[in-house]
Amino acid sequence: MVVSFGLSFSVLAVLLDRPALVFGTVGVACWSLVRSVSFASELRRQVEETTVIQTPARDSVRTNTSLSVSVDVEGPRDTRLDLSVESRPPLSSRGASAAARTATLGADEATAATTYSVTIPTAGTASFRHPVLESTDELGLFTGRWVGDDEPTVTVTQRTPRNVHVGRGGQMAQTRYGNQQAERNTSGQATAEIREYTTGDSLRHVDWNATARFNYPHVREYENEADRKVVIFIDRRPSVGNGRPGETQFAYLREVALALVEEANERSDSIALYAVGRDGITARYPFRSTPTHYAAIRETLYSLDPEGSEGGVGGERSEERAATERMSGSVASRRRRTLRGDDSAFATRLRPFLTNATGAGANATPLRSTVERGLTRHTENVSAVVLTSDAHRHEVRDCVRHASQQATWANAFLAPRVLFDPTDLTDLDETYGRYVSFERFRRKLGAYPRVSAFEVGPGDMLETVLSSAREARV
Structure with missing residues (x-):
């Protein structure tokens, strides 16, 4: 002007x-x-003397849960410039306009504050961006803009299912995940010495016989065993997407995987992770036993959802897609047979497309392929864990059989669809029949050498199904 x-x-x-x-x-x-x-x-x-602090109300928040953020600004006194400060939440956040996130200091003001709320839909570590500050003189002729230094972070975790049941035939497992194999390894170790207990020794190494004999706590030390390794194969195809938001089959399987990671962290065991989608591996971590490795796997697990789902719901869409894929595969197979022996230019041009059709050229058993690949190089002292549903029973059986042959021990954690379909409660007799079918399948898996098979799901739903069967027998 x-x-x-x-x-x-x-x-x-x-x-x-x-x-x-x-x-x-x-x-x-x-x-x-x-x-x-x-x-x-x-x-x-003003740049040198202005301080901006963005403070989230909590360091950790669930996905899609409101998070309050306060913005405090302190600027120099006796300045002739107006100042506006815009707080910038993580890019993935939702809910607050730029005006709601802006604090303003007049020329005669030294402090200002504002509060706003956002939701973050994606799990992981969310970083706030640097705040943007803008100064204007009293006539509005000159404007200066710069960014502040404050950049807080919050940990965003998925909504976790409640009443998680892990067990066999309706009975909760008596040990923590993997403890059976740990106990088996310990009992097979050679004793190095028996000595007096000192502060910091693990109670699980206390030798109670020696303690009673010497009238003072003693511990049994073992020779160093080879590093234990745990490899997790978690299925995230649409077939594990049934259930309510935050309580899908995958959400329950993820809880088991997180427990395994925590246990490996406590024992300093090496752990590897393979997440499997329709087209194969979608996330992979090699064997390592560092704190950053455990944290990275946890963050990845929290960030995953079943493929083809929106907010964790994908049951009907998943079944429709599976049916479509099966039908397209059979149609492609028939058409390939029709073109067999046809040397025309049209048949030559069409044949490659039928060969690559879903169910023909595509990998129809990505979980089995991943298990075979993951256990090819590492078999010594490796415990394999397969987390999936009962939707693809032949594939699951092949996975467990291969793991029992290649790994030291194998655990199969299955989330049966019958426990995640609320419409099944309208006919409890049929629901119980479906559960019995699943239980037979689980027992067959558990009959393989060095294999333990567990059911994973909502305990209240399982209790409803089993109690209805008990009442019917009475």
């Missing part, structure tokens, strides 16, 4: 042949220069 005003004086001086008006242009330019120098000086002081 100042430049336009000065140019107007210059144009008038030429048009009216009045050179004196040029002095007006010079005056405006000088005034503008003084104002700009003063603004630059004030801006420099």
Whole structure:
């Protein structure tokens, strides 16, 4: 505006042949220069003395749960500049407009604050972006913009299912995941020595016979065993997407996987992870036993959802897609047979597309392929864990059989669909029949050498199914 005003004086001086008006242009330019120098000086002081703090109400929050954020601004006193500060939450956040996230300091104000709320739909570590500060002089002629230093983070976790049941035939498992194999390894170790208990020794190494004999706690030390390794294969195809939001089959399987990671962390065991989708491996971590490795696997597990689902719901869409894939595969197979022996240009052009059709060229058993691949290089002292549903029983049976042959021990955790379909409660007799069918399948898996098979699901739903059967027998 100042430049336009000065140019107007210059144009008038030429048009009216009045050179004196040029002095007006010079005056405006000088005034503008003084104002700009003063603004630059004030801006420099404001940049150096302004503090912005973005404070989330919690360090950890569930996905799609409201998170309150406060913004506190403290600027220099006795300044002639107005200041606005826009807090910038993580890119994936939702819910607060720019105006709601902006705190404003007038020229006569030294502090300002505002509070807003956002939701974050994606699990993981969410980082707030640097706040944007903008200063303006009292006439609105000059503006300066810069970014602050504050960049807090929050940990966003998935909604976790309640009443998680892990067991066999309706009975809860008596040991924590993997403890059976740990106990088996310990009992087979050679004893190095028996010594007096000292502070810090693990209670599980206390030798109670020696303690009773010497009337003082003693521990049994073992020779160092080879590093234990645990490899987790978790299925995230649409077939594990049945259930309510936050309580899908995958959500329950993820709880088991997280428990395994925590146990490996406590024991400093090496752990590897393979997440499997329709087209194969979607996430992979090699064997490692570092804190950052455990944390990375946990974060990845929290960030995963069943493929083809929205917010964890994917039951009907999953079945429709599976039916479509089966049908397209059979149609492609028939058409390949029809083209067999046809040497025409049309058949030659069409044949490659039928070969690559879903169910023909595509990997129809991605979980089995991943288990075979993951256990190819590592078989010594490896415990394999397969987390999936009972939707693809032949594939699951092949996975467990291969794991029992290649791994030291194998655990299969299955989330039966019958426990995740609320419509099944309308006919409890049929529901119980489906559960019995699943239980037979689980027992067959558990009959393989060095294999334990468990059911995973909502305990209240399982109790409803089993209690209805008990009442019917009475």
